[in-house]
Amino acid sequence: METVTPQCGICKKFYSANDDDGSGLCKTCRPTVSQPLLKQELVQPGKFGVSNAQLIPAMKQAIQEQSPEQLRELKATYFYIFERSIRYLRKDEREYIKMHLGS
Structure with a gap:
């Protein structure tokens, strides 16, 4: 099975599938608390x-x-x-x- 590399919805950079939380955003662009x-x-x-x-x-x-x-x-x-x-x-x-x- 082929894994898809997710792309951030804001900065458009690709990030690791391990870092994907389902938000569609990379760690840098995710909102903080x-x-x-x-x-x-x-x-x-x-x-x-x-x-x-x-x-x-x-x-x-x-x-x-x-x-x-x-x-x-x-x-x-x-x-x-x-x-x-x-x-x-x-x-x-x-x-x-x-x-x-x-x-």
């Missing part, structure tokens, strides 16, 4: 990591679901990009964030 990977289906790192293009849809989804908890998690994990992404939201979305997070 202090920084969990949030909403993996929404926040997919791009070519240069997580940027406005990945974070804004996740923010809009959390606002649409009226989930301040998700917004807090996004802000805690991607603080710098979160603050820079707010300016690209609609006025009512910015007000929602300001009201629920005090930004």
